[in-house]
Amino acid sequence: MRVIQWILEQIFPSRCAGCGIVAPDGICERCREQLPFVEEDACPKCGRGAARCLCGKRYTTAEGNEVTFHFSPQYQQLVAPCYYTGAMRRGIALLKFHGQKRHALWMGREMARSLQKQMVLSQIDLVVPVPLSRSRLRERGYNQAVLLAREVAGILELPFSEQVLIKTKENAVQHTLSHHQRLLNVEGVYAVQGELSGKCLLLIDDVSTSGATLSSCGQALYSAGAEAVVCCVAAVTVRREDE
Ligand SMILES: [Zn+2]
Numbered sequence: 718m719r720v721i722q723w724i725l726e727q728i729f730p731s732r733c734a735g736c737g738i739v740a741p742d743g744i745c746e747r748c749r750e751q752l753p754f755v756e757e758d759a760c761p762k763c764g765r766g767a768a769r770c771l772c773g774k775r776y777t778t779a780e781g782n783e784v785t786f787h788f789s790p791q792y793q794q795l796v797a798p799c800y801y802t803g804a805m806r807r808g809i810a811l812l813k814f815h816g817q818k819r820h821a822l823w824m825g826r827e828m829a830r831s832l833q834k835q836m837v838l839s840q841i842d843l844v845v846p847v848p849l850s851r852s853r854l855r856e857r858g859y860n861q862a863v864l865l866a867r868e869v870a871g872i873l874e875l876p877f878s879e880q881v882l883i884k885t886k887e888n889a890v891q892h893t894l895s896h897h898q899r900l901l902n903v904e905g906v907y908a909v910q911g912e913l914s915g916k917c918l919l920l921i922d923d924v925s926t927s928g929a930t931l932s933s934c935g936q937a938l939y940s941a942g943a944e945a946v947v948c949c950v951a952a953v954t955v956r957r958e959d960e
């Protein structure tokens with residue numbers, strides 16, 4: 718550890734996303750065990766446990782947004798280790814809005830573990846993150862999906878690229894929109910640089926709510942020749958009544 722990192726760690730020690738105790742990993746063992754894990758029989762399209770499948774269903778998220786999960790998303794499978802509640806939800810907020818990049822480490826581990834257990838593809842050629850637009854990237858300084866994708870790729874020993882999929886237009890933030898608006902909002906927003914003929918891709922993001930963003934990215938990847946697209950997110954949202 719570099720000296721400056723060591724000093725920072727003494728002043729601002731890493732804290733658990735769940736209970737706030739000092740935890741170098743970003744999550745303590747107890748909170749890790751109590752993460753809101755998705756059941757093992759997850760639906761391949763919406764990533765929720767089979768009994769909680771939301772495919773094509775209208776629902777209200779815990780944040781009060783009315784959404785419908787995509788009817789026929791443009792990817793083969795969506796894998797998520799957790800639901801977007803509890804320590805996972807707090808960890809994502811810390812990662813995304815408070816600059817605490819270390820939370821990508823434990824989330825990446827959980828994502829890799831779920832992929833090893835559930836992924837339908839036996840081979841992945843490239844891991845790609847859902848991109849941010851240039852202006853959003855400038856604002857935040859980093860893309861949380863890149864941090865997660867790099868972590869997952871490292872653990873699974875897969876090649877990774879943040880140059881392949883790019884965002885060509887600035888659009889409204891998804892969670893402010895209705896389902897129909899969400900679909901229109903992400904249409905034609907993503908583009909692929911290069912050729913992906915016959916390639917199997919693993920697409921990474923932090924959270925999936927309606928599946929519209931992943932599906933739009935999937936469409937761009939398939940249009941560039943991809944043979945298969947599997948998605949993995951740290952968390953999938955839940956219905957308000959299930960929270
Ligand atoms: Zn804890």
Ligand SMILES: [Zn+2]
Pocket residue numbers: 760761762763764765770771772
């Ligand atoms: Zn489903």
